[in-house]
Amino acid sequence: MGKIVVKFGGSSLSEAKQFQKVRAIVEMNPDRCYVVPSAPGKRFSEDEKVTDLLYKTFRAAQAGEDFRVVFSKIRERYMEIKSQLNLSVEIEKYLDEIEAEVEKGVTEDYIASRGEYLNGLLLADYLGYAFLDPKDMIFFADNGTFDSERTNTVMSAKLAQVPRAVIPGFYGSIRNGEIHTFSRGGSDISGAIVARACGADIYENWTDVNGFLMTDPRIVPGAKPIRHITYRELRELSYMGAAVLHEDSVFPVHRAGIPTNIRNTNEPENDGTIIMHGVTDEPNPYVITGVAGKKGFSIVSVEKAMMNSEVGFGRKVLQAIEELGLSFEHLPTGIDTMCVVVSTAQLTPVKEKLVKRIMDLTSPDTLTIHDNMSIIATVGRGMVHNPGTAARLFTALSRAHVNVRMIDQGSSELSILVGVDDNDLEAAIRGIYEEFVRE
Ligand code: ASP
Numbered sequence: 001m002g003k004i005v006v007k008f009g010g011s012s013l014s015e016a017k018q019f020q021k022v023r024a025i026v027e028m029n030p031d032r033c034y035v036v037p038s039a040p041g042k043r044f045s046e047d048e049k050v051t052d053l054l055y056k057t058f059r060a061a062q063a064g065e066d067f068r069v070v071f072s073k074i075r076e077r078y079m080e081i082k083s084q085l086n087l088s089v090e091i092e093k094y095l096d097e098i099e100a101e102v103e104k105g106v107t108e109d110y111i112a113s114r115g116e117y118l119n120g121l122l123l124a125d126y127l128g129y130a131f132l133d134p135k136d137m138i139f140f141a142d143n144g145t146f147d148s149e150r151t152n153t154v155m156s157a158k159l160a161q162v163p164r165a166v167i168p169g170f171y172g173s174i175r176n177g178e179i180h181t182f183s184r185g186g187s188d189i190s191g192a193i194v195a196r197a198c199g200a201d202i203y204e205n206w207t208d209v210n211g212f213l214m215t216d217p218r219i220v221p222g223a224k225p226i227r228h229i230t231y232r233e234l235r236e237l238s239y240m241g242a243a244v245l246h247e248d249s250v251f252p253v254h255r256a257g258i259p260t261n262i263r264n265t266n267e268p269e270n271d272g273t274i275i276m277h278g279v280t281d282e283p284n285p286y287v288i289t290g291v292a293g294k295k296g297f298s299i300v301s302v303e304k305a306m307m308n309s310e311v312g313f314g315r316k317v318l319q320a321i322e323e324l325g326l327s328f329e330h331l332p333t334g335i336d337t338m339c340v341v342v343s344t345a346q347l348t349p350v351k352e353k354l355v356k357r358i359m360d361l362t363s364p365d366t367l368t369i370h371d372n373m374s375i376i377a378t379v380g381r382g383m384v385h386n387p388g389t390a391a392r393l394f395t396a397l398s399r400a401h402v403n404v405r406m407i408d409q410g411s412s413e414l415s416i417l418v419g420v421d422d423n424d425l426e427a428a429i430r431g432i433y434e435e436f437v438r439e
Contacts, residue, residue, distance in 0.1 A: 002031040002201040007169065007191030009207040010041025010049055012265035013119055015077075016084035019126055021265050025206065026127055028268070034159065034198060036169045036191040037123050039115025040077055050074055050115040051170075051184075058111045061102050071099060078118050089125040094118060110179040113171035116187060120168035130165040132158065138172025138193060140180045146172075148193075148252065155197035167194055188249035196256040203253050203260045205245065211262040211273025212237075212244060214290045219426050220433050226273050229289050234275055236379045236415045237292045250275075287389055288380035288436045293429050295422045297329065297373045298344045299406055300354070303337045304364040313362060314338060320357040324350040329375065330417060332408040339406060341419065344371050370405060374425040377415050378432055384413040392435055393418075400424075400431030 008022050026032045039050040053074050060067035075095050082091050098114050117133070124131035137155040139147040151172070159165070169187025174180035182189050188205060195203035212234075213223040229237075231254040238247055244262060253260055254277060263272040307313050317338055321328055330341040347354070351369065358367055383389045390409070393416060397404055406419030420428050 003033055003198055004029065004031045004202050004204055005034045005036065005191055005195040005198065005200045006032050006204045006206060007036040007187060008038065008265065009187070009205075010038040010051070011208040012041075012206050013037050013039075013123065014041045014043045014047075016081050018265065019081060019085055019123065021268070022123070022206075023127060025265065025268050031201070032204070033164045034194050034200075035123065035127065035129060035166045036187060036194055037116060037119045037166065038169050038187040039119050040081070048073070050077055050119075051112060054111050054115050055108070057102060058106075058108045061105070067102055068099070071102070074115075078122065081122055085122075085126055087122060087125045089121050091118060091122060094121060107178065109171065109181045113168075113179050113181050116168035116170045120166050124166035127164075127166065130162050132162060132165045132167045134167055134169075134171060134190060135173040135177060135179060137167070137197075138190065140172055140174040142175060144174065144180065146182070146189075146248075151193060152197050155193070156199075159194070159198045182248070183246075185246040186248075188246035189252070192249040192252040192260070195258050195260075196252040199256070200258055203258050204263055205249075205260055206263045206265045207244065208264060208266060209244060209262075210264045210267060210270045212290065214286075214288075214437060215292065215429055215433050219429050223433070224437060226290055227271070228274050228276055228284065230276050230278065230381055232414060233289050233379050233381055236377050237290050284380070284382045286380070286436050287382045287386045287392075288378055288432075289382070290380075291376065291378045291429055291432045291436075293374050293376035293425050295372075295374045295425060296344050297341050297375050297419070298347045299370045299373055299419055300340045300342065300347075300358075301337055301366075301368050301370070302339075302358060302362060302364045303366045303368075304362065305336055307336045307338065316361040317358055320354060320361055323357060324354050326350070326354070330406075330408050332406055332417075341373075341375065341406070344373075370419075372422040373405060373419050374422050374428075375406075376418050376420060376425065376428055376432070378418075378436075379415040381414060383416070390416060393432060396431040396435035397428055399435075400427045402428045402431065 012018055041049050053070055056070045057067045060070055078091050137158055139150045141147045169190035171179055171181045210225055212226045214226055215223045217223045231250055257277045260275040261272055264270055302317055326342050326346050328340045328342050332339045402420050402424045404418050408417040
């Protein structure tokens, strides 16, 4: 028998009828042995996520206000699911306990984590699976970083004894068993950790979309779905803002060589997107896998004749960047120029100081800063095998009347990055997509 870890997002478990879909999915394949739930999400667009209500409860309690006003909304959500599904778990007892803890004063992480905890109790009862509390299996070091090795050792041993279980997402414990959460959206990470610990064949991440699309459908309506993508390609694309998954959820499974399958709870017949560990023989119908862009960058260009032979030039430019507390996104260089791409929001408050510092350190011939730039990543494992890809890309951009201000192929041969004016972002993405996809 194989092992599949299934993680369900908040919209997949927002109410009783979603629980029914989830159970049907779990029962459809007996290999689906470990289930990682999020807290109940929105049932309709103006609805509130339980996790948001829990943070509100915490803030109300801290401000000395009557937190029960918000907490009663949370209570109702769970009670309704329990009664509609005829469950026997004593969820009201757990809700009372949590309310009493809030009264006494608890940490923000503790209260935030209860959304997953309570949903896990309901789901375990509904599926007839054991309930395993991640506080005993997911550990954070004292400084708050995730302790992956200790977690993996303890969790693997536990899971070996419990063949089927529900394990709430989003949290673990720190120090003496105090609850600690990942950042928002962190149940994706919990699912990946469980998949690694049990040596799953596949990690299924069930959400409310049919996987990834080749580009943003707000820019290209009807953008085609991506059937297969590698973890490295995803990293290049998600970095540019195409995230469906929590970024940190990629590492545990990627390292263990376990593929992730993004699926849609509301459309289980759709195969979704498979994120593969390495390049396999899976055919890629297009030269590119996807194209994504992001606004809000500035390009700092430093130009100096014979820069290439001046020892320490690059270091001095980066020293100025570092001294002002900036991190850089890209670093394309030419024979006499060096460009540093930084986020405009980070740069603006220290712009003048940075200019002065670079001038003092490097005495360049010119120093210019272009604001309002977008970076577009065109990503594809197939690009390296297809001569002429760059030529096609730039022809497409010129056809779309887009002025390219920066080019960076990077060292991966997996992506080509171009910098364009913010106003040209949409036209550029449309142009590239049309060229490679609508042949
Ligand atoms: N419930 C948490 C959040 O809303 C974690 C998650 O859903 O992944 O961020």
